[in-house]
Amino acid sequence: MVISKLATSLVGAIGLFTTINAQQFRDEDLILCDCGIGDNPDHSEWSTSRQMNWYQDINWPSSAYKYPEAPDMAVEVPFKEGWYPWVPTGATATMPNGDVWTAYIEDGTPDGFKAGSAVTTKEGGQMLNCWAYRGRPVSAAINKTINHDAICWSAFVCNRDNHPPPRPADMGSQTSTLTTSSAAPSTTFFSEPPHTAVPTSSSGGQPVPVPTSTPHTGQLAVYSTVSPRFVNWQSSWGAFINSFVWDQTTGNCVGGPIKGQGYTINVECAGVKIDDDTHMTLLLIKALRDVGLKSLWFNQNPAIPGINGTNITAPSWVVMPEAFTIRATDLSNRNVVGYLSYGTKYDGFLSGPCSACETARFNSDFFDPIISAVQGSYPIYNNFTIEAQCSPWMACV
Ligand SMILES: *[C@@H]1O[C@H](CO)[C@@H](O)[C@H](O)[C@H]1NC(C)=O
Ligand SMILES: *[C@@H]1O[C@H](CO)[C@@H](O)[C@H](O)[C@H]1NC(C)=O
Ligand SMILES: *[C@@H]1O[C@H](CO)[C@@H](O)[C@H](O)[C@H]1NC(C)=O
Numbered sequence: 001m002v003i004s005k006l007a008t009s010l011v012g013a014i015g016l017f018t019t020i021n022a023q024q025f026r027d028e029d030l031i032l033c034d035c036g037i038g039d040n041p042d043h044s045e046w047s048t049s050r051q052m053n054w055y056q057d058i059n060w061p062s063s064a065y066k067y068p069e070a071p072d073m074a075v076e077v078p079f080k081e082g083w084y085p086w087v088p089t090g091a092t093a094t095m096p097n098g099d100v101w102t103a104y105i106e107d108g109t110p111d112g113f114k115a116g117s118a119v120t121t122k123e124g125g126q127m128l129n130c131w132a133y134r135g136r137p138v139s140a141a142i143n144k145t146i147n148h149d150a151i152c153w154s155a156f157v158c159n160r161d162n163h164p165p166p167r168p169a170d171m172g173s174q175t176s177t178l179t180t181s182s183a184a185p186s187t188t189f190f191s192e193p194p195h196t197a198v199p200t201s202s203s204g205g206q207p208v209p210v211p212t213s214t215p216h217t218g219q220l221a222v223y224s225t226v227s228p229r230f231v232n233w234q235s236s237w238g239a240f241i242n243s244f245v246w247d248q249t250t251g252n253c254v255g256g257p258i259k260g261q262g263y264t265i266n267v268e269c270a271g272v273k274i275d276d277d278t279h280m281t282l283l284l285i286k287a288l289r290d291v292g293l294k295s296l297w298f299n300q301n302p303a304i305p306g307i308n309g310t311n312i313t314a315p316s317w318v319v320m321p322e323a324f325t326i327r328a329t330d331l332s333n334r335n336v337v338g339y340l341s342y343g344t345k346y347d348g349f350l351s352g353p354c355s356a357c358e359t360a361r362f363n364s365d366f367f368d369p370i371i372s373a374v375q376g377s378y379p380i381y382n383n384f385t386i387e388a389q390c391s392p393w394m395a396c397v
């Protein structure tokens with residue numbers, strides 16, 4: 001595509017993010033730091049300040065406990081209205097030389113995965129990839145209010161690479177202190193309130209009993225498993241969900257396997273017909289779609305707002321569990337009435353630290369979308385129990 005390259009270099013100075021040739025620091029790094037962790041006696045997990053460190057080209061030491069060289073520039077990021085800044089809505093700070101940086105981060109992204117982007121207006125506009133890379137000491141903190149010797153730890157590292165910075169062998173994995181015993185499933189209940197018909201009076205003043213439509217008090221038990229290990233789906237969530245193609249006659253999924261970069265995802269689903277408009281298969285696909293939009297188990301790339309209403313089209317990705325199942329059982333007869341799953345097969349060997357279950361991700365953002373989806377089976381079912389668990393509890397290579 002020689003022609004389009006030539007055209008780009010001729011008109012490149014006009015648009016944001018087209019001036020690739022103007023990059024003065026091709027190997028620059030922007031580190032989004034959490035500083036002063038452990039300095040607040042009431043909340044030892046919290047950071048007391050956040051800052052952005054900029055490097056022409058960082059050189060990471062081979063030991064995880066050694067500091068790299070001091071940053072070329074650094075700026076404190078104000079804790080506006082108490083919001084943690086490394087989130088999808090973006091945090092902006094101005095470096096001492098006037099360069100303005102904004103980072104858009106999906107903060108639930110597990111370590112080692114792409115978590116967002118950082119944009120700057122310098123040199124006509126640049127965009128970096130940001131990687132979740134937590135827990136390496138990087139520099140002294142600018143904000144010394146609580147502790148004069150406060151340290152900054154890496155949270156996210158932004159660069160032009162297609163991969164996160166390397167992990168030294170002595171870099172603690174998130175899981176090293178966790179036990180291998182599995183947690184009990186997280187559970188939530190939901191009952192549809194009984195629909196009571198309001199008695200109406202006839203013209204003669206005699207109350208006419210209205211037949212109360214007693215809903216079938218069917219109990220539906222929904223059980224979901226999630227792998228604690230993540231995979232990077234390099235397209236949109238909608239594109240992934242569209243791969244769940246199902247046959248309305250049999251209720252089964254009929255789509256082929258989904259090919260990702262370095263892996264293949266196999267999809268399975270089945271379900272019974274609830275009534276003329278409702279099918280259990282569709283309700284479970286809906287449940288997965290909505291869990292993927294809300295839950296921290298699924299991290300979508302944050303949208304980068306453009307200037308004057310023009311959106312910047314950064315490529316979509318989703319960091320999601322490598323395997324997921326959901327099964328709906330009718331408790332009156334223990335029959336499975338719906339099932340959906342996907343699972344990943346890797347082309348090569350995996351390497352890296354173990355991933356253990358973060359049970360905190362089983363919260364209302366996980367359960368509520370599932371409940372709303374299976375409520376589509378009302379009034380056949382009006383009492384729902386949703387249970388979720390990691391399977392396996394810990395995934396190692
Ligand atoms: C510095 O840290 C203190 C304590 O966490 C905080 O109250 C203060 O807002 C920080 N300063 C700035 C400029 O953010
Ligand atoms: C955005 O729009 C405003 C008002 O129309 C204009 O003054 C400003 O220059 C525009 N900014 C850019 C970067 O195009
Ligand atoms: C930009 O993105 C937002 C949110 O996704 C959307 O509502 C809006 O219509 C988009 N604007 C343009 C010009 O594409």
Ligand SMILES: *[C@@H]1O[C@H](CO)[C@@H](O)[C@H](O)[C@H]1NC(C)=O
Pocket residue numbers: 189191217219383384385
């Ligand atoms: C719903 O199911 C739960 C668990 O089986 C049970 O404890 C509860 O009484 C049921 N509620 C109704 C209204 O049937």
